[in-house]
C-alpha cells in the first residue's frame with residue numbers, strides 16, 4: 472500500500488558498482504513506467520531525488536545512481552535487502568518510433584536510453600553512441616550490445632573506444648530519428664545538428680525536480696514556463712529550439728538561475 476504521499480516500498484535485490492561514481496540498483500518488482508519517465512526516490516531523514524528508469528524487465532526495475540550529494544550518497548551506502556521508498560513514475564517519456572533510430576548518451580545519462588532500446592527492440596533498428604570521460608567510467612557496454620543493433624563508444628581521453636567527444640563521431644546520414652540523454656552541452660550539439668538536417672529529435676532534460684507534480688516551479692524553463700517534471704523530462708526538437716534555458720541555465724534550490732557548466 473502506498474503511503475499518503477504515494478510512496479511504495481521496493482526491496483533492493485542487487486547492487487553493482489559500475490564505475491567509481493555510478494551504481495546499478497536493481498529493485499524487486501516493476502514500477503510500470505514508459506521509457507524516459509523517472510521516479511522520485513525518498514530516503515527518510517535525508518531527502519528525495521528524481522532518478523530515471525534504466526530498465527524494467529522480468530519483474531525487476533533497474534536504476535543507475537551517480538554519487539553527487541546527500542541523497543545519492545545515502546542511496547550508495549545502502550545494501551541488498553534494504554527498502555527504497557519510491558513514488559511515480561512521472562513525466563513524459565520518449566516517443567516510440569519504427570525505422571532507423573540513433574540514441575546518443577553520455578555518462579549516467581545513458582540510463583533512460585537502455586530502457587528505450589529495450590522497448591524499441593523489434594520495432595526499430597537501433598544504433599547507440601555513448602560517450603564517457605574515460606575507460607573506467609564506461610557503463611553497461613555488454614548489456615547495450617544485447618539491447619541495440621550497433622554500439623559505438625568514445626572516451627574523452629581515448630582510453631577506450633574512439634577518442635574525443637561522442638558528438639564528433641555521429642553519422643547523421645543514417646537515422647530517421649534521434650534520441651539523446653546526458654550532459655546538456657552534448658544534447659545541445661545533437662539537437663542543433665538534427666534540426667539543421669530536418670531529423671526528428673527528442674532530448675531528456677535534467678533540472679532540480681522537487682515536487683515532480685508541477686507545483687513548486689523549481690524545474691521551470693524560460694520563456695515558455697514548461698516544467699521538466701511534468702511537461703518533460705523529454706522534449707521534442709521544435710520545443711527545445713524555443714527554450715532559451717536549454718544549454719544555458721538551470722535553477723538552484725532557491726529558484727535562482729545559474730549558468731550551466733559541464
Ligand SMILES: Cc1cc2nc3c(=O)[nH]c(=O)nc-3n(C[C@H](O)[C@H](O)[C@H](O)COP(=O)(O)OP(=O)(O)OC[C@H]3O[C@@H](n4cnc5c(N)ncnc54)[C@H](O)[C@@H]3O)c2cc1C
Pocket residue numbers: 509518520521522523524534535536537538539540541542543544579582583676677678679680699704721
Ligand atoms: C528527470 C531526472 C532524471 C534523473 N535521472 C538520474 C539517473 O537516472 N541517475 C542519476 O544518478 N541521477 C539522475 N538525475 C539527477 C539526480 O536527480 C541528481 O544528481 C540528484 O538530485 C542529486 O541529489 P543529491 O542529494 O545526491 O545531491 P545534492 O546534495 O542535492 O546536490 C549536490 C549539488 O549537485 C548539484 N545538483 C544536484 N542536482 C542537480 C541537478 N538535477 N542538475 C544540476 N545540478 C544538480 C547542485 O549544485 C547541488 O548543490 C536525474 C534528474 C532528473 C531531473
